[in-house]
Amino acid sequence: MEIHYPNGKKFNQNELPKNRITHTGKNESYGNRGMTLEEDLNETNKYYRDRKIAVVHKKPTPIQIVQVDYPKRSAAVIKEAYFKLASTTDYNGVYKGKYIDFEAKETRNFTSFPLKNFHQHQISHMQAVIEQGGICFVILMFTKLKEVYFLEAKHLLGFWDRMKNGGRKSITKGEIEQNGYFIPLGFQPRIDYIKILDALNLC
Amino acid sequence: MEIHYPNGKKFNQNELPKNRITHTGKNESYGNRGMTLEEDLNETNKYYRDRKIAVVHKKPTPIQIVQVDYPKRSAAVIKEAYFKLASTTDYNGVYKGKYIDFEAKETRNFTSFPLKNFHQHQISHMQAVIEQGGICFVILMFTKLKEVYFLEAKHLLGFWDRMKNGGRKSITKGEIEQNGYFIPLGFQPRIDYIKILDALNLC
Numbered sequence: 001m002e003i004h005y006p007n008g009k010k011f012n013q014n015e016l017p018k019n020r021i022t023h024t025g026k027n028e029s030y031g032n033r034g035m036t037l038e039e040d041l042n043e044t045n046k047y048y049r050d051r052k053i054a055v056v057h058k059k060p061t062p063i064q065i066v067q068v069d070y071p072k073r074s075a076a077v078i079k080e081a082y083f084k085l086a087s088t089t090d091y092n093g094v095y096k097g098k099y100i101d102f103e104a105k106e107t108r109n110f111t112s113f114p115l116k117n118f119h120q121h122q123i124s125h126m127q128a129v130i131e132q133g134g135i136c137f138v139i140l141m142f143t144k145l146k147e148v149y150f151l152e153a154k155h156l157l158g159f160w161d162r163m164k165n166g167g168r169k170s171i172t173k174g175e176i177e178q179n180g181y182f183i184p185l186g187f188q189p190r191i192d193y194i195k196i197l198d199a200l201n202l203c
Numbered sequence: 204m205e206i207h208y209p210n211g212k213k214f215n216q217n218e219l220p221k222n223r224i225t226h227t228g229k230n231e232s233y234g235n236r237g238m239t240l241e242e243d244l245n246e247t248n249k250y251y252r253d254r255k256i257a258v259v260h261k262k263p264t265p266i267q268i269v270q271v272d273y274p275k276r277s278a279a280v281i282k283e284a285y286f287k288l289a290s291t292t293d294y295n296g297v298y299k300g301k302y303i304d305f306e307a308k309e310t311r312n313f314t315s316f317p318l319k320n321f322h323q324h325q326i327s328h329m330q331a332v333i334e335q336g337g338i339c340f341v342i343l344m345f346t347k348l349k350e351v352y353f354l355e356a357k358h359l360l361g362f363w364d365r366m367k368n369g370g371r372k373s374i375t376k377g378e379i380e381q382n383g384y385f386i387p388l389g390f391q392p393r394i395d396y397i398k399i400l401d402a403l404n405l406c
Contacts, residue, residue, distance in 0.1 A: 055331045057291050062263040063281065078266065081281040088260050092295060094304070097336025099297035128258045133300025 037106050037141050037148075040190040041091065047189040054194055056093030056100065062086055088125045089136075095194060098203045099134035101126070102153075102193070106141045112170040113140050115163050123160050126153040135202050139183070139193060140176060150196045151180035240309050240344050240351075243393040244294065250392040257397055259296030259303065265289055291328045292339075298397060301406045302337035304329070305356075305396070309344045315373040316343050318366050326363050329356040338405050342386070342396060343379060353399045354383035 041058065048054040067080040089103040103126075105117040118138075129136040136153035151171075159171045181196050197203050244261065251257040270283035292306040306329075308320040321341075332339040339356035354374075362374045384399050400406050 049331065052331070052334055055328070055335045055337070060263040060265040061268075063266050063284070065264075075285055078281065078284040078286070081266070081284060082278055083281070084263075094302035094332055094335045094337035097301060099300065099302040101297070125258070128252065128255070129297055131255055132258045132297045134258070134297035 035190075037104055037139075037143075037191075040185075041104055041139070044189040044191045044193070045091070045093075048194060054093060054095040054100070056091055056095070058091050059086070059088065085119060085121065087121045089122055095135075095197065096203045099129070099132075100197070100203070101129045101134050101136045102138060104139040104141070106143050108143055109170075110142065110144060110173070112172045113142075113176060114170045115160060116169065118156070118160070123157065127157060130154060130157075135197065137193075139191065140180070142173070146185065148183045148185060148191055149176050149180040150183050150193055151176060152200075155179040238393075240307055240342070240346075240394075243388075244307055244342070247392040247394045247396070248294070248296075251397060257296060257298040257303070259294055259298070261294050262289070262291065288322060288324065290324045292325055298338075298400065299406045302332070302335075303400070303406070304332045304337050304339045305341060307342040307344070309346050311346055312373075313345065313347060313376070315375045316345075316379060317373045318363060319372065321359070321363070326360065330360060333357060333360075338400065340396075342394065343383070345376070349388065351386045351388060351394055352379050352383040353386050353396055354379060355403075358382040 038058070045054075045056045045058070048056060062084040063078075063081045064084050065078055065081045067078070069077045069079050071077065089101055091104065092099070092101040094100070103118065103122060105113075107113050107117065126136045130153060138151050138153060138156055140149045140151055141147070142149075156171075159175070163169050181199075183191055183193060183196065186192055241261070248257075248259045248261070251259060265287040266281075266284045267287050268281055268284045270281070272280045272282050274280065292304055294307065295302070295304040297303070306321065306325060308316075310316050310320065329339045333356060341354050341356060341359055343352045343354055344350070345352075359374075362378070366372050384402075386394055386396060386399065389395055
C-alpha cells in the first residue's frame with residue numbers, strides 16, 4: 001500500500017491541464033482525439049447517469065495526507081501528501097441492481113497488453129468481487145490502434161496465473177480478441193460497455 | 204464540487220495520528236473507546252472481506268491536486284492540493300451480487316440528527332442508486348450515547364424532502380428509532396450492518 005509512483009518517470013506539470021493529473025499513467029492522450037481513456041469513461045459514465053441507465057463513478061485517487069494548512073478565511077491547503085497504490089479497481093457502481101466493477105488500462109503496444117499494468121491488490125480485489133457474485137471486467141485500450149476491448153476479469157485472472165506460473169508477462173492481442181469483445185468508439189456514449197453487459201446477459 | 208472544507212474550523216495536526224486525517228469531520232473519537240466511526244467501519248469491512256462475506260471499501264477522499272514535485276530518487280510529493288466535496292457516498296461494494304452503498308455520519312447531539320451532515324450531491328446519488336435497484340442506506344451514530352442506527356436511504360430522502368419543503372432541519376431520534384434499526388456495537392465485526400440487510404431480506 002505504501003509503494004509510491006512514479007518510478008523515476010518525469011512529469012511536466014505544464015503539459016497537462018490540472019484536472020488530468022492522476023497517478024495511473026492514463027494521462028497520455030491517444031491518437032489525435034485529444035481525449036484520454038479516463039476522460040472518455042468519465043463522459044460515458046456521466047451519459048449513463050444522466051439517462052438513468054447505470055450509476056457508475058471513478059473512485060478518487062488515493063492519497064496519503066501528511067500536512068494540511070488552514071489559512072484564515074480560505075480553504076484548507078494540503079501542503080504535503082503522497083500517492084498511494086489503489087487497493088481496488090478504479091470504477092464501480094450499479095446496473096439493474098447488480099454490482100459492476102472494472103479497471104481501465106492503456107498500452108502503446110500493438111500486439112500485446114503488458115500485465116504490469118495491473119498489480120496484485122487489484123487482481124485479488126477482482127477475484128473477491130467475482131466470488132461475491134459481482135460483475136467484474138477490464139477495459140483495455142490499444143492507444144496507437146485506437147482499439148478498445150472488454151475482457152471479463154475471469155480471463156484476466158487466467159492470464160495473471162499463467163504469468164505467476166512462469167508464463168508470458170502479457171496478453172497477446174489475439175488472446176484479447178478471442179476472449180474479449182471489441183467496443184467501437186462512439187460519440188454518445190463514447191465507450192458503450194453496458195451494451196456488452198447486455199449482450200452477454202451478465203446483468 | 205468546488206466547495207472547500209473547513210468552514211473556519213481549527214484543526215490541530217498533533218491531536219490525531221496521520222492516518223486519521225480526513226475532511227469529513229469523522230475524526231473525533233466517540234466515548235472513551237478511542238475509535239472513530241470510520242475506523243470501526245473499516246475494521247468491519249475488513250472482517251467481511253477476510254471472511255468472504257462481502258466486498259465493501261471506503262472510497263478515498265477526493266482531492267484536487269494543483270502542484271506535484273518529483274524529487275530525484277524518491278516518491279512524488281503533492282505540494283498543493285485541496286479537499287473536494289464528495290459527489291457520492293463514502294462506502295460501496297457488493298454483497299451476494301447486489302450493489303450496496305452507504306454513508307456513515309456522527310452527531311454529538313442526544314435527541315436529533317442534523318441533516319446538514321449530508322449534502323445535496325449525496326442525496327441525489329442515493330436517489331439514483333435506489334432507482335437503479337441498488338441497496339442504499341445510512342449508518343447514523345449518536346457518539347455521546349454510543350448508539351448506532353441503520354436507516355434505509357428512502358427514509359432519509361423523505362426527511363430531506365420535508366426539510367426542503369420548510370420542515371425541520373433534523374431527524375428526531377424517535378423517528379430514527381421508528382424507521383431505522385439499532386445496531387449493537389460488537390467486537391467482531393464492530394458494526395454488523397450486513398446482519399440488518401439479512402434481516403430485512405434486502406439482498
